Amino acid sequence: MIKIVLDCFGGDHSPEANVDGAIAALGLFDDLHLILSGDETALRGCLEGKSYDSSRIEFLHAPQVIGCNERPTDVIRLKRDSSMVKAIRLLRDDDSVAAMVSTGSTGALVAGALTRIGRLRGIIRPAFCPILPTMDGGLVGVCDSGANVEVTPEHLRQFAIMASLYMENVYGVSKPRVALLNVGKESEKGDELRQIAYKLLTETEEINFVGNMESRDLLSGKYDVVVADGFSGNVLVKTTEGTALELLGKLKGEIYSKFIYKVGGALMAPMFRRLKDFMNYQNYGGSVLLGTSKVVVKGHGSSKATAVCKCIEQAYKMQLSDLGGKIEDVICRYDHYEL
Amino acid sequence: MIKIVLDCFGGDHSPEANVDGAIAALGLFDDLHLILSGDETALRGCLEGKSYDSSRIEFLHAPQVIGCNERPTDVIRLKRDSSMVKAIRLLRDDDSVAAMVSTGSTGALVAGALTRIGRLRGIIRPAFCPILPTMDGGLVGVCDSGANVEVTPEHLRQFAIMASLYMENVYGVSKPRVALLNVGKESEKGDELRQIAYKLLTETEEINFVGNMESRDLLSGKYDVVVADGFSGNVLVKTTEGTALELLGKLKGEIYSKFIYKVGGALMAPMFRRLKDFMNYQNYGGSVLLGTSKVVVKGHGSSKATAVCKCIEQAYKMQLSDLGGKIEDVICRYDHYEL
Numbered sequence: 013m014i015k016i017v018l019d020c021f022g023g024d025h026s027p028e029a030n031v032d033g034a035i036a037a038l039g040l041f042d043d044l045h046l047i048l049s050g051d052e053t054a055l056r057g058c059l060e061g062k063s064y065d066s067s068r069i070e071f072l073h074a075p076q077v078i079g080c081n082e083r084p085t086d087v088i089r090l091k092r093d094s095s096m097v098k099a100i101r102l103l104r105d106d107d108s109v110a111a112m113v114s115t116g117s118t119g120a121l122v123a124g125a126l127t128r129i130g131r132l133r134g135i136i137r138p139a140f141c142p143i144l145p146t147m148d149g150g151l152v153g154v155c156d157s158g159a160n161v162e163v164t165p166e167h168l169r170q171f172a173i174m175a176s177l178y179m180e181n182v183y184g185v186s187k188p189r190v191a192l193l194n195v196g197k198e199s200e201k202g203d204e205l206r207q208i209a210y211k212l213l214t215e216t217e218e219i220n221f222v223g224n225m226e227s228r229d230l231l232s233g234k235y236d237v238v239v240a241d242g243f244s245g246n247v248l249v250k251t252t253e254g255t256a257l258e259l260l261g262k263l264k265g266e267i268y269s270k271f272i273y274k275v276g277g278a279l280m281a282p283m284f285r286r287l288k289d290f291m292n293y294q295n296y297g298g299s300v301l302l303g304t305s306k307v308v309v310k311g312h313g314s315s316k317a318t319a320v321c322k323c324i325e326q327a328y329k330m331q332l333s334d335l336g337g338k339i340e341d342v343i344c345r346y347d348h349y350e351l
Numbered sequence: 352m353i354k355i356v357l358d359c360f361g362g363d364h365s366p367e368a369n370v371d372g373a374i375a376a377l378g379l380f381d382d383l384h385l386i387l388s389g390d391e392t393a394l395r396g397c398l399e400g401k402s403y404d405s406s407r408i409e410f411l412h413a414p415q416v417i418g419c420n421e422r423p424t425d426v427i428r429l430k431r432d433s434s435m436v437k438a439i440r441l442l443r444d445d446d447s448v449a450a451m452v453s454t455g456s457t458g459a460l461v462a463g464a465l466t467r468i469g470r471l472r473g474i475i476r477p478a479f480c481p482i483l484p485t486m487d488g489g490l491v492g493v494c495d496s497g498a499n500v501e502v503t504p505e506h507l508r509q510f511a512i513m514a515s516l517y518m519e520n521v522y523g524v525s526k527p528r529v530a531l532l533n534v535g536k537e538s539e540k541g542d543e544l545r546q547i548a549y550k551l552l553t554e555t556e557e558i559n560f561v562g563n564m565e566s567r568d569l570l571s572g573k574y575d576v577v578v579a580d581g582f583s584g585n586v587l588v589k590t591t592e593g594t595a596l597e598l599l600g601k602l603k604g605e606i607y608s609k610f611i612y613k614v615g616g617a618l619m620a621p622m623f624r625r626l627k628d629f630m631n632y633q634n635y636g637g638s639v640l641l642g643t644s645k646v647v648v649k650g651h652g653s654s655k656a657t658a659v660c661k662c663i664e665q666a667y668k669m670q671l672s673d674l675g676g677k678i679e680d681v682i683c684r685y686d687h688y689e690l
Contacts, residue, residue: 158534228593
């Protein structure tokens, strides 16, 4: 049995999307057990009339609500009866609970995970690793994408090891091709951080380092893992999402602007739907936090049921494959470069 | 008369595209005078049979060719008879020459501009400012996008002032809305660099600072200038270009995959062409280098004639509006924060 606690509040479509995602996930894995965190009456209301295996659902009553503009550290300290903080506490205290999924505040989740859950042995800094689709039908993980705006070369090496093992164990990618985000492909490009990281990554035998990547190649399918500091990784991921959304929006606007285009658009409707689905990050789950001592998955704030279900699937597979143990095994072979 | 030297070699479509771009530009401005740098025989060959005002074209014979993988500093030191280095030298030595346009190696151009041309009074670091189209039909400039991978808050303030004056004087944008690229909108987001820069930008009365921008909003039309360190600015611009190209490529592939989609695609052909044109950076000219004591414009390596012509137009307008003088006027009001 794999037991996961699901924070059911804090997302744009909470708690309905979270509850529906939970039901869908229970249908995928027979040995999955879910604990729904949040106002129990509201949660029971969402479940009403729906078909699911009630023996595999529990509740963690958490009546307190987190506001939009609350400071992450205040949330963790002061909102002790909120769905997120109670879920974090349960994850910390209950050995039978393996993972947590949340669509709530990213900052609060990171603060909570770092201060309450702790890190895997040898890990200096946990990092986010969201997944994007590539044009050849594959996937690429970007690590870090925002948990650490300032990093050292050794952090980058650890991100590479963690994300590589993640792609291998959760997505079945064999020998993931790992690239370093840089302003050019040549080894001497970028600042000192990138130049030292390039050398460190080359020396790291456990990963398949293929060199620098220019950001325009993210979706090309040539890379399985891209390593970045949290600032530029964040820019990389959000620019990709933003550009895709803006372009598809513009395309839609244009189609509606003229009758003849509407006819053409109708003929191509299945294709446009596929393209939209393809670029819809809801279909690729959440941004997993790699390096915490228990599995933590952050779903997009706008997650609908499909996305929540995907996040639970990610958490389940991370736990099933003992990703944390495998990360510790590799990390412990390295002395910290700068320690 | 405004005299501009055009490096006619070094681009993917050189020298034909550069020469054709030059002819087009001469058609736009009656007082434009161009000096074509490169192998004179080859250049005369490209001009043959074409109609243009020959009294406004001169040649700067430069027989040497720069290889693909040469180090920027070696180019500047050793390739003294190349089209780029001769153009840079002419720009430095001839007071009547106001500007230079090149589609050659970015690294060599930056190295040459910094060591041979020098900076405007008060400017610590020149920076690139490419222009991208926004979804509402406007434009947005990103400064810096790669000339400086490591920056200080004061650099960022100078980028903001330069790019703001550039958008105002060359594109007629009144009170350009300036944003700081960051990982979130709140003022306390990001690393120390961003937090100090945020404060500095708020205190800078000459610009219309509107706060932090998340990268997903680059094309939204809410901003006219985005200020960034050269590393993340480079990621921002190249990711946008890359995602747009990949998506349009995928769209095209899908259209050709099925007969019915081809029919739909044919009906929508003018729209797709417009969309492609819209996202084609060739139509927006080059990346101007702001802060050098004379105007330097870097065209994309893949520039065709239209793009080269746009680059010349940018250089012409920068000179015509005395952008350099205006930048010096504002910059000199500020003591350097960290000096």
